[in-house]
Amino acid sequence: MAEDGGLPGPVLVVGAGLLGTSIGLALTARGVEVWLSDLNPEHVRTASGLGAGTPLRDGASPSLVVVAVPPDAVGARVHEALEAHPGAVVTDVGSVKSEPLEHLRRHLPDDADSGSLARYVGSHPMAGSERSGPLAASAALFDGRPWAVTPHERAAEPSVQAVLGLVALCGASPVVLSPAEHDQAVARISHLPHLMAVLVAGRLAGASAEHLALSGQGVRDVTRIAAGDPRLWEQIIGANAPAVLTLLEEVQDRLATLHAAVSGSDRAALGTLLAEGVAGTRAIPGKHGGPVRPTGSVYVAVPDHPGELARLFADAGEARVNVEDIHIDHDPGRPVGQVELVVDVELADQLCEALVGRGWTAYR
Amino acid sequence: MAEDGGLPGPVLVVGAGLLGTSIGLALTARGVEVWLSDLNPEHVRTASGLGAGTPLRDGASPSLVVVAVPPDAVGARVHEALEAHPGAVVTDVGSVKSEPLEHLRRHLPDDADSGSLARYVGSHPMAGSERSGPLAASAALFDGRPWAVTPHERAAEPSVQAVLGLVALCGASPVVLSPAEHDQAVARISHLPHLMAVLVAGRLAGASAEHLALSGQGVRDVTRIAAGDPRLWEQIIGANAPAVLTLLEEVQDRLATLHAAVSGSDRAALGTLLAEGVAGTRAIPGKHGGPVRPTGSVYVAVPDHPGELARLFADAGEARVNVEDIHIDHDPGRPVGQVELVVDVELADQLCEALVGRGWTAYR
Secondary structure, eight states: GGGGGGOOOOOOEEEEEEHHHEEEHHHHTOOOOOEEEEHHHHHHHHHHHSSSSSETTTTTSSSSEEOOOOOGGGGHHHHHHHOTTOOOOOEEEOSHHHHHHHHHHHSSSOOOOHHHHHHHHHEEEEEOOSSOOOOGOTTTTTTTTEEEOOTTTTOOOOHHHHHHHHHHHHTOOEEEEOOOHHHHHIIIIIHHHHHHHHHHHHTTTOOOOHHTTOHHHHHHHGGGGGGSSSHHHHHHHTTTTTHHHHEEEEEEEEEEHHHHHHHOHHHHHHHHHHHHHHHHHHHHHOOGOOOOOEEEEEEEEEEESSSSSHHHHHHHHHHOOOOOOOEEEEEESSSSSEEEEEEEGGGGGHHHHHHHHHTTTTOO | GGGGTTTOOOEEEOOHHHHHHHHHHHHTTTTTOEEEEEEHHHHHHHHHHHTEEEEOOTTTSSEEEEEEEOOOGGHHHHHHEEEHHHTOOOEOOOOOOHHHHHHHHSSOSSSGGGHHHHHEEEEEEEESSSSSSSSGGTTTTTTTTEEEEEOTTTOOOHHHHHHHHHHHHTTTTTEEOHHHHHHHIIIIIIIIHHHHHHHHHHTTOOOOHHHHHTOOOOHHHGGGGGGGGGHHHHHHHTHHHHHHHHHHHHHHHHHHHHHHHHHHTTTHHHHHHHHHHHHHHHHOOOOGOOOOOEEEEEEEESSSSHHHHHHHHHHHHHHHHOOOOOEEESSSSSSEEEEEEEEEEEHHHHHHHHHTTTTOOOEE
């Protein structure tokens, strides 16, 4: 399997939840032997029933162990795996990478243990689902998604190659970063956005129904991720506290600047902050990692019943225009949805005319 | 036209931009005579060319004047309209309602002017487009959208009825609020979310490409509205400073609590904040103003070329499942899009099975 990065197999997956079972399904689909373990035997039964692997037998010796447990338990489970399977490379799929490494450094302190530490390389697939548990798993979960691989300075090259092989077999795109860089990156592109969405959503909880009646797509987009499981996010934020605190302090600083600009009617300072935001939206990579191409939107009124979206996209397809993104505005007034089709700006007028020509109420 | 709320017409639209021209198009489509004026004669030529009305003639006396100019100019244009057209009801469509009213109270101070003030009722359609100017206009822009109508205590009832008639003719859903309530509502559901999106996006501007490579749909959703025109938002935020400052201070307070919880590893306090966010996302009204129904997501891998989304929605339509919302995740790894179909949670498994049965890579 050299073309896949040299993953030797068999693989032990510790933790048969959403991620662990999905990895098991992806690997077995590629012909890799997978063993499963979980503190909850019901999860192992379910995952193996789905074809994600077979229950771990005593004395089995895997060549790779994938630890897929909640953030709080990652360090301890990785440590156990390194000691229980001295011939195996060990990785984890947790959302934070420095804390488990620190746990290992505390528990594998002396040179005699450096061999164990060399067998550990952390990783983090940027994939998930709003559901959890083995029944939510899918072999396609990682398809084309970024998967961070985070070697520390004492990691052995064959260990790194084994984890890259895992990423390749799961169909993901590897992004190699140091553990500290990874944690700073996810603090910025995941943890801070989550916490800011939480603070905005928190301001809605007490608002009157008639005030909330004015809500549009903007506030829905900003707050959507704030619905995430608080118990999971407590662990993620708690494990990445240093990187998160640095960004929270940056935001506190900018918020103070913003407050001063608004209270002092300082339009120039306010404009500078707003322009920073525009620049930030352009910094996010576009589709397929390429530069963001300029897009334009076409708005269409769509009756809210089955088949109408199908008709709309069939007509858009006839126009030979590729839809880059979609937003549906939830319409408080009537059983009609407002659909925003985001397309290459060069093609927006053409799409709009084509849809109007086919009887849709569409405009730019 | 009593069934439309008694709008007498003819209507003068001051400012032939996106909103003014769209109102002109909606009214002319309903048979109302519309006159147009704009400091830029080119806008009037374009808007009347589109069929939004005819250029205002000297001495014409409208029964309703709709002021659709940038926020900074609303108060002065409304004042001019009240003096130039003593027989007309005057409204505006600005994003903020207290400031123009204060402007009028300063310039129409004594009882002799109370008659003029009684003819003014502010309003605010919750509709727009990322484009501006008359060429972006559409008679369908307000279709089913909320449109706030904000009578002050000295407004005459016939004036309120005339503005409600305008809302009805534009096909929008009226939401009646006091000017102060309106400004508090939009500060909460529009201005604060915009500013928080700006602060999150601002943290991305300087980030390294390999850190940004880990970006998923979450950060894209949170920051999307931060791309809005800074010059417009300067005026909106500046005009609603008191309500915005109150909320910025609430956020500063919660941010300090959040910082203390993270730095002190206080999981309970962090969990309380996260739970507030979950509650807030549930407070936003669902489709058609009804309660939010529980939804589930089905994820589908879709080849990124024209016609594939059409095929997907045709197959979803065959399954007789109504798609409530859609998110497309931009896939850095390969020319395949990850499409999230949000449907009634009762129907998600059925849709997933139907799509898999039709050859799609779909999972929940």
